Amino acid sequence: MVSKLVSITPRDRSVYLAEPTAESAILPVRRPLLSSVLPAVTPGDLAAADAQADSSPRLAVFSASVFLVSVPVFFQAPLVQVFPWLSLGITLLWTGLGQSLLRQPATKIWGDLLIGFAWTWLAGSIYWGWLRWEPFYHLPVEALGLPFVLPDLHRAKHKIGRWFYLGSLLGTAVTDLYFYMVDLVPYWRQLMQSDASAAGMILQAALHQIYTPWGGGSALLLLGLLVGLGFAPLRRRSFHWWSFGGAVLSTILVDGLFWLAATAA
DSSP states (O other): OOOOOOOOOHHHHHHHHHSOOHHHHHHHHHHHHHHHHSOOOOHHHHHHHHHHHHHHHHHHHHHHHHHHHHHHHHHHHHHHHHOHHHHHHHHHHHHHHHHHHHTSGGGHHHHHHHHHHHHHHHHHHHIIIIITTOGGGHHHHHTTTHHHHSTTTTSSTTHHHHHHHHHHHHHHHHHHHHHHHTTOHHHHHHHHHSOGGGHHHHHHHHHHHHSSHHHHHHHHHHHHHHHHHHHGGGGSOSHHHHHHHHHHHHHHHHHHHHHHHHHHO
16 A cells, blocks of 8 residues: 655645644633732732832841830839839849840840840939939939940941940930930939829929920920931831830830820829
């Protein structure tokens, strides 16, 4: 039997290739279906997702710094006046817990931050426990950690805790500066030396000193300074800048809460 060979001309080849096959008939149906289920992801979307994921740890450090400056103030203040030695001893608890967290890679950041917080707790225990009657001792006592924090500040080791302490100290310095500028130091002394029944009258007298053009203008000036010093570091990516910014900005929160308490007294 002789097989018959069929020749395919160029025209036949073009017609053959143009005819849809089973696979080519299905593909146009599958592609729209997949595109409707899976949304298109652009390079800009990926970059935004990476930036959001990268900012989460920094926001956590910032939030923890705000918490460690603002919330313990209202816990330490009544404790230290009744049990000053207990408050002083708790400093060892914060230091030991911080050292323990430093040994674990997953919690190293929080251990570093907690050791910086221990310096602020120590200074607060000493001043509010035994020296609170003299306002001019406040800032020097709060700065007692500087000889230990400033050396090797440029190194990477324990930067988060060091800059947290510096931010807290800076916020304290700005608050004390306002007391000096508006001449609130006498009311501070009276408040520390009087009993609770006279506290309301002293606070109201201090508010009259604040509600003046000089008092209001000074408050706005120093508020702008705190906002600028607090938000500027947040442009950086390093954790220690976010701990510094959180500590500075939390000063506004603490001072605002004390102002509300004085107004309600």
